Amino acid sequence: xxxxxxxxxxxxxxxxxxxxxxxxxxxxxxxxxxxxxxxxxxxxxxxxxxxxxxxxxxxxxxxxxxxxxxxxxxxx
Amino acid sequence: xxxxxxxxxxxxxxxxxxxxxxxxxxxxxxxxxxxxxxxxxxxxxxxxxxxxxxxxxxxxxxxxxxxxxxxxxxxxxxxxxxxxxxxxxxxxxxxxxxxxxxxxxxxxxxxxxxxxxxxxxxxxxxxx
Numbered sequence: 001x002x003x004x005x006x007x008x009x010x011x012x013x014x015x016x017x018x019x020x021x022x023x024x025x026x027x028x029x030x031x032x033x034x035x036x037x038x039x040x041x042x043x044x045x046x047x048x049x050x051x052x053x054x055x056x057x058x059x060x061x062x063x064x065x066x067x068x069x070x071x072x073x074x075x076x
Numbered sequence: 077x078x079x080x081x082x083x084x085x086x087x088x089x090x091x092x093x094x095x096x097x098x099x100x101x102x103x104x105x106x107x108x109x110x111x112x113x114x115x116x117x118x119x120x121x122x123x124x125x126x127x128x129x130x131x132x133x134x135x136x137x138x139x140x141x142x143x144x145x146x147x148x149x150x151x152x153x154x155x156x157x158x159x160x161x162x163x164x165x166x167x168x169x170x171x172x173x174x175x176x177x178x179x180x181x182x183x184x185x186x187x188x189x190x191x192x193x194x195x196x197x198x199x200x201x202x203x204x
Contacts, residue, residue: 001156001158001159001190002144003144003145003146003155004142004143004144004145004155004156005142005143005144005145005147005148005153005154005155005156006140006141006142006148006154006155006156007141007142007143007147007148008140008141009138009139009140009141010138010139011136011137011138011139012136012137012138013103013136014103014105014134014135014136015105015134015135015136016133016134016135017135017136020135025135025136025137026137028137029136029137029138029139030137030139032139033139033140033141034141036141037141037143039141042141
C-alpha cells in the first residue's frame, strides 16, 4: 500500500439539522477538511454513507456532493 | 434472548450506560440520564427493540483530506497504516453465528497484518 497521511480533518456536529440540506451538511464537513489542509481543491472525492437512498431518496452522493464543494460550474 | 434465555430488561445497562456517559461529552447526541423504569416503559420500535435500545436519529458528516505522506510537513504525521474490507450477509439472522462479526474479524485481521501491529498495540478503537 502506498504511504499516505492525513493532511486535514473536518466535521459537523451530530444532531438535527433541519435547516441544512444533505449537500450542505456533506459540503460543510468536506470544506472544513480542505480548509484545515490548506487546499483550494482536491483531486478526488470519495463518499461513504448509509441510508441516503432510503431517507433522502438520493443516490450518487460523490457527484452530488462535489456541487456542495463548489466544484464544476457552481461556486460555494 | 431466545438462544441464551436473556430477558429484554437485561439489555437495559447498555442504554443506561451510554446515556450516562453522554452527560460528560458536550458533543454527544443526547444529554439525558435514563433509568431502568424509563427503559422498560419506552415504546417498541420493532419488537423486541424499543426506542431506547435503538440508535437515535442524527445527521452529520466528517471528512478527511488524504495525501501522499511526503506532502505532510507538520509532525507528528498521521499515516494511514492499513485499509481492509470484508463483507457478510445483510441480515444478522442469516449468519452461521449471529453473535460473531465475521466480516469485522476478517477485515481487521488483514489490516493488523498490513500495519504490522496487533490489537494490544491499539490505543483507541472507533467502532460502528
